[in-house]
Amino acid sequence: MRFHSLPGSKRYPESEDEYAIVLNRYNTILDELFAGTDVFVVTMDWSSTPTGPAGHSNLRQALHPDGIRWWIEPDHDDPDPESRIHTRLYVDRRPWERGCADELLRAVADDALAEVFFTDTELRRIHHPYDGGADIILASPGERDRVRDRHADWLSGHPAGL
Numbered sequence: 001m002r003f004h005s006l007p008g009s010k011r012y013p014e015s016e017d018e019y020a021i022v023l024n025r026y027n028t029i030l031d032e033l034f035a036g037t038d039v040f041v042v043t044m045d046w047s048s049t050p051t052g053p054a055g056h057s058n059l060r061q062a063l064h065p066d067g068i069r070w071w072i073e074p075d076h077d078d079p080d081p082e083s084r085i086h087t088r089l090y091v092d093r094r095p096w097e098r099g100c101a102d103e104l105l106r107a108v109a110d111d112a113l114a115e116v117f118f119t120d121t122e123l124r125r126i127h128h129p130y131d132g133g134a135d136i137i138l139a140s141p142g143e144r145d146r147v148r149d150r151h152a153d154w155l156s157g158h159p160a161g162l
Contacts, residue, residue, distance in 0.1 A: 001144055003029060003154040004133040005109060011132040013109055022109045025154060026129055027098045029136060030118060032147060033125045034096035040123075041101060042091045043067050044115035050074070050086045059113050063104050066092040093121065105129055 005022040006013060013019045043064040045054040050072050054060065060067075067090030075085045094100060096118075107113035111131035118127040126137040138144040148155065 001136050001138075001148055002133055002156060003136065003151060004156055005129075005154075006132075009132070009156060012111070019106060019109070023099075023102055023105055025151075026105045026109075026127075026134060027102075029134060029147070029151070030096065030101075030127055031098050032150075033127060033136075033138075034118065034120060035098075037096055038093055038121050039096045040091050040093055040119050040121060041067070041104070042070070042089055042117050042119070043104070043113070044087055044089050046085050046087055048082075048085065050088075052086075055085070059107060060090070063107055063113060064090060064092065066094075068092065 003025065004010075005025050006018060007021070010018075013022050041064065043060045045060050047053060047055055069088060070091040071089040073087045073089075075087070078084045101118070104113065104116055108116050108129045109131055114130070116129060119125060124139040126135075128135045128137075136144075136147065138147065
């Protein structure tokens with residue numbers, strides 16, 4: 001399910017008041033999913049080699065310094081070995097507390113950092129924020145429907161829900 005982070009499906013915040021709305025919406029859903037539990041915070045970067053420098057900003061490392069390299073996924077589909085990209089996932093485990101990831105979430109809202117997600121330690125619920133909203137995967141249709149109904153005004157008006 002997809003929630004938008006600003007009224008009217010506006011994509012990017014332009015004032016501190018709008019940042020407050022974005023962070024409140026992200027944190028409200030994160031609280032509903034993870035309050036009182038530990039979460040995995042996962043960030044990603046990409047490189048042309050498994051251990052080479054990131055192919056973009058070092059912002060991931062600055063905003064997620066406790067993330068340890070968890071997984072490296074090479075792109076085996078590219079027939080040219082020189083062009084293959086290695087996606088690297090970094091994870092830390094922390095008790096969920098409202099606001100504990102606000103710097104990461106603000107960078108995501110600005111599209112300065114991509115591919116961040118939060119999950120419970122059983123990997124049953126996933127919150128994937130992006131610039132403009134968040135995609136949520138829940139453990140059951142009933143749970144999805146309850147969260148959707150509580151925040152119906154944050155849903156897209158698009159028929160496909162996008």
